[in-house]
Amino acid sequence: MELSKMNSKENNRNLWKDVDYDEYQCHVTISTIGSTTESAEEIDDIIVYMEDLEKRKQAYGICGECNEPGTGEDWCQPCNAKRFKNNFKNWTSGNKDIDEFIQQSQLNTVHYTKYIEWIPFENFKDITYITRGGFGKIHSAEWPEGYIYSWDIENQKWDRISKKVALKSLDNSSCISTEFLNEIKTHLQIYLCDVIQCYGITQDPNTKDYMMILEYCKDGNLRNYYLNNESDYYSKISKLHQITRGLLDIHNSGKVHKDFHSGNILHSYRPLISDLGMCQPANNEKQSVKQEGIYGVLPYMAPEVLRGYQYTKTSDIYSFGIMMNEFISEETPYNNIPHNHALSIKIYLITKCWDAKAENRPTAKELYQTLYKCGNEEFDDIDTESQVDKDSDAKPQVEEYNDKIKLNRTSEKRANNIQTHPQAIYTSRLLNFKNLPEPVNSGSECFDCQLDELDLNESDQEEENNTE
Numbered sequence: 001m002e003l004s005k006m007n008s009k010e011n012n013r014n015l016w017k018d019v020d021y022d023e024y025q026c027h028v029t030i031s032t033i034g035s036t037t038e039s040a041e042e043i044d045d046i047i048v049y050m051e052d053l054e055k056r057k058q059a060y061g062i063c064g065e066c067n068e069p070g071t072g073e074d075w076c077q078p079c080n081a082k083r084f085k086n087n088f089k090n091w092t093s094g095n096k097d098i099d100e101f102i103q104q105s106q107l108n109t110v111h112y113t114k115y116i117e118w119i120p121f122e123n124f125k126d127i128t129y130i131t132r133g134g135f136g137k138i139h140s141a142e143w144p145e146g147y148i149y150s151w152d153i154e155n156q157k158w159d160r161i162s163k164k165v166a167l168k169s170l171d172n173s174s175c176i177s178t179e180f181l182n183e184i185k186t187h188l189q190i191y192l193c194d195v196i197q198c199y200g201i202t203q204d205p206n207t208k209d210y211m212m213i214l215e216y217c218k219d220g221n222l223r224n225y226y227l228n229n230e231s232d233y234y235s236k237i238s239k240l241h242q243i244t245r246g247l248l249d250i251h252n253s254g255k256v257h258k259d260f261h262s263g264n265i266l267h268s269y270r271p272l273i274s275d276l277g278m279c280q281p282a283n284n285e286k287q288s289v290k291q292e293g294i295y296g297v298l299p300y301m302a303p304e305v306l307r308g309y310q311y312t313k314t315s316d317i318y319s320f321g322i323m324m325n326e327f328i329s330e331e332t333p334y335n336n337i338p339h340n341h342a343l344s345i346k347i348y349l350i351t352k353c354w355d356a357k358a359e360n361r362p363t364a365k366e367l368y369q370t371l372y373k374c375g376n377e378e379f380d381d382i383d384t385e386s387q388v389d390k391d392s393d394a395k396p397q398v399e400e401y402n403d404k405i406k407l408n409r410t411s412e413k414r415a416n417n418i419q420t421h422p423q424a425i426y427t428s429r430l431l432n433f434k435n436l437p438e439p440v441n442s443g444s445e446c447f448d449c450q451l452d453e454l455d456l457n458e459s460d461q462e463e464e465n466n467t468e
Contacts, residue, residue, distance in 0.1 A: 027072030027111030072111030194246030293432030321353025338423035
């Protein structure tokens with residue numbers, strides 16, 4: 001019997017395949033009854049469904065223990081679920097709801113990005129306060145043990161990767177909230193390619209607040225990144241392409257982000273979409289939001305949302321358009337005026353991604369494909385400096401663009417001459433603007449709002465009086 005067990009272990013070997021990310025995603029997608037069909041046209045061919053055994057085998061190889069096709073890169077869901085379950089008795093958060101939430105994620109996970117762990121706070125080192133967001137605090141920390149990446153079949157142990165992580169707490173979360181768990185659930189439901197990863201949950205022993213353990217991004221948000229790093233045209237197109245790929249993942253999961261702005265795009269070696277706390281299923285765009293107001297950063301909010309309609313995928317596209325313009329121009333939107341009722345009027349006057357009619361805006365997939373073509377077709381021959389040197393027609397255009405970026409950075413950003421209005425607020429907050437006109441596009445139509453400069457000034461004055 002012992003010899004049989006030994007031989008069985010000796011026969012275990014790594015049979016995984018290196019995943020071709022141009023052909024397959026890194027883990028399977030679970031088909032669910034009642035899943036949205038409205039985004040079917042946005043689903044890519046690289047998706048591998050759980051029930052497609054042959055495609056799973058082609059994409060990931062087979063498990064060296066059970067000989068079944070993998071469910072993701074270096075991952076077997078049935079085998080790893082048993083390992084997680086056997087370890088349930090060895091840990092607890094002290095909260096039954098959290099324990100069950102974590103356990104379900106581990107039993108169902110098809111890939112290392114789709115589960116979370118309970119990590120005792122003392123397992124983190126060098127905990128440092130970073131900043132305060134709209135709803136809580138962010139700290140950085142070293143995690144020497146790190147997250148589980150795969151099962152080492154030959155040595156029969158978990159492979160872990162040590163990480164520097166971000167610890168995100170929500171205000172007054174000592175009593176675990178639905179919002180807290182919903183944000184983590186959203187991380188697990190979205191295909192993670194360009195969306196920040198959540199590794200688990202911990203608890204601050206002093207404040208008793210629960211904290212999400214998130215991927216750490218050394219460059220901060222996208223605004224910090226472009227203020228402190230020089231980027232040429234091709235680099236910016238590539239990063240915008242990656243951001244739209246993440247937005248496509250969110251929309252393909254049947255959700256909308258609802259708080260999409262440059263402060264919620266983090267950057268390390270690539271941009272990653274963060275802050276999924278308000279990310280929710282896409283609903284009927286005619287459904288009204290709660291009367292008490294809406295949370296968000298005003299310059300990035302779509303006109304129909306400001307008028308009280310529900311967030312939709314096209315609302316995210318509007319926000320992306322504002323963020324894209326900011327990234328290309330390297331200027332924060334509306335930085336020299338108050339973020340008040342008057343600005344909510346002016347937001348109606350922007351085009352295409354910013355089209356006031358939601359149905360006229362492109363989808364995330366259309367944005368993704370367009371940026372992909374810009375980065376890979378039109379400029380295939382000028383990806384590097386050496387290639388640009390060989391193309392006499394392209395070189396002046398690239399140099400002219402880069403010169404403009406450097407001039408803009410020197411004259412405005414590097415000299416710190418940008419003056420930000422004291423009422424320009426770039427963190428999410430409760431907004432409630434009533435009686436806004438129907439949205440229109442810019443151009444001659446802009447006066448259809450029938451609001452002249454005097455109206456806007458009176459609106460500004462009224463809001464200032466109300467806040468005094």
